[in-house]
Amino acid sequence: xxxxxxxxxxxxxxREIPRGSVVTYGQIARLLGKPQCSRMVGxxxxxxxxxxxxxxxxxxxxxxxxxxxxxxxxxxxxxxGITFKKNGCVDLKKHNWREVAILPKMRKL
Numbered sequence: 001x002x003x004x005x006x007x008x009x010x011x012x013x014x015r016e017i018p019r020g021s022v023v024t025y026g027q028i029a030r031l032l033g034k035p036q037c038s039r040m041v042g043x044x045x046x047x048x049x050x051x052x053x054x055x056x057x058x059x060x061x062x063x064x065x066x067x068x069x070x071x072x073x074x075x076x077x078x079x080x081g082i083t084f085k086k087n088g089c090v091d092l093k094k095h096n097w098r099e100v101a102i103l104p105k106m107r108k109l
Contacts, residue, residue: 010044017058020080021097022090024062064089
């Protein structure tokens, strides 16, 4: 898989994240068969085209932390019913998209 295919795969996955759920950069990288490339997922997200902006706030880091400096992300997640722990991290036990594990069976890259 080349870099362009990887980026397209990232965008395909984030389109599928339902309201009220989140996915980590690492989960996306693993789904694409590149578990060591979570930073590349972040790079792809930072360059996402406008039509994907309604989905980008649903991608967070593995500890549940939000994107530094993106103040609106928390508000967008809260509007979808996402809850946060006292430390400000998303409660991944409640909101991590469980169905993400079946995506490779549904998609062809």
